[in-house]
Amino acid sequence: MNGAKQSIPAVHRDVVVIGGGPAGLAAAIAAKEAGCGDVLLIERDRILGGILNQCIHDGFGLHTFKEALSGPEYAARFIDRFRELGIAAMEETIVLSLSSDRVLEVSTRGTFQRIEAGAVILAMGCRERTRGAISIPGHRPSGVYTAGAAQNFMNLENIMVGKKVCILGSGDIGLIMARRMTLEGAKVEAVFEILPYSSGLPRNIQQCLNDYGIPLHLNTTVTDIVGKGRLEGIRVAQVGEDRSPIPETERYIPCDTLLLSVGLIPE
Template sequence: MERRDVVIIGGGPAGLAAAVELKKRNIADVLIIEREKQLGGILRQCIHDGFGLTRFGESFSGPEYSQRFIDEAAALGIDAMTNATVIDLSPDKVVTVAAQDGLKRIQANAVILAMGCRERTRGALAIPGSRPSGIYTAGVAQSYMNLYNTMVGKEIVIMGSGDIGLIMARRFTLEGAHVKAVFEVLPYPSGLPRNIEQCLNDYDIPLYLSHSVINIVGDKRIEGVEVAQVDARMNPISGTNRYFPCDTLILSVGLIPENELSLAAGVELDVRTKGAFVDESHQTSVPGVFAAGNVLHVHDLVDFVSLEAESLAESAAQFIREGELPACGIALTPSPEIGHIIPQKISGTRDFQLSLRVRKPVGKCKIVVRQGEREIKSVSLPKAIPAEMIQFAVSCEKISSGEPIEVSVYER
């Protein structure tokens, strides 16, 4: 069986960034496995700009951003198998890959999970109504338009205010389609404020908050949607129904980390992130299996994906050299107001980066990391919204016991 120091599953922004950093740390034998014909992941279809402001201080399109990493990986001589799909990952890190020249089995010393995420579908939401053509998730519509030069429709309704849906509202408008409205079931947008501004407000596309599509109409092609206002428990309010004729319904209703391979390897998942439980090194519950990027938790910006993937390289390199990493016995848990946190456990002997999202928008607030009665870190913010990931470094200096740590948010 072929052996590799590191196999990276997925050649998108997370996989590429991890590969480059590992190579720079003198891990010679790095292999990226990518199912598409080219590296770059979902960024290949993200032809809009705004990528890289944090990581590079410059604004790039998706393909430009990923090309930076692809070029660097090539210059470093990193091996990449493209058009090759990992179909199994065993707990002892044997990677099974289907490729055009056969089925390969590769024994890896370490595995980096960088598979990204998939879009939540109509079926998962169980939206009532008929099942005509013309219903697309935002990412699929984006792929059709930007990679296949294919127009999916002309009279568009968008359900959900996720970032890809907002980006697609603008894209459809620029290509001559008519975007009638965006409906968001929550009382606040799911996407970033800058996208609300640049993709909806700049084009006079109305955003209806606390509204949901409650019925899909059309036998062949979709003909329209029934929409209603919803109450605080997200139940439709009777008498608020309105019918919007359309030939296309775009869904931008959430992303789900794609962890089927992780489950096959026995990696434990966190119900909050739908990604792996990881420690400060981004190591999962299976020793030597690491995770970064959207497969771990859904990010708002690709820059943070790259940074997260880069940050795990040092520990992954240490694991490859020494065969183990320090035990992480201190649990980190979020308070109910916080949706999720990464990592979920730490050693207490190293500084670490904390990532989190709040569950609901809050104004001026303080995020507090506490072990028992002891405050370990606090960060004051002018506001916090679910659309934006919050990240800060936590020093291990004040961690003095194995007691669990809680992360809370206080509005002030």
């Protein structure tokens, strides 16, 4: 199999950008505007825009365009410029390998290709930390999602993920999903944050929690997940200075959905 791959001649491109989200689009546009005539962007999804496509809230573009745009509107500005410049894109394409001498092996809908690049720009975004990454004990019922996965289900697939919700982590996506779930008719019981402060923007704390009466509990974390088939509830407890749970503060909260907004890991 490897011999068959090596027999496929490589196509040369001056600059290859891996990732068609905001960073990848901006990098490809910048390379083209700086005088590079041969730029290729590779994106694994069927459309460009990356995470912006599911971010239907506004607030994007305040610095770049001096106006508040939704995620898809913000992405569209860059995609339009990308198209105007005639930059090549390969959607639905997975990069299988990247060698030290910048040879990429890629697959597009089952077809295989080798690309020899003068330069490679990695703009692959990040993934969310999962329950496993923070070692929450308990069973593995349905109803436990990362906040971004829930956002994708709701905003792109039109799937409601739950009705009685708790959120662990008070970063911006957790705050935004607290509001989103509320607007779709769910009851958000509370947002829990292990730190003594929220890492979310003050405007999101106000607009996503305070405006909807959703409580934020600092110095608090999830200690157990209850339920086997479907999530039935969680146990939470306050934490000490070493971030270890204080057993006597533990309490049970019934819910059918737990969203995790506990940080990002670069791809």
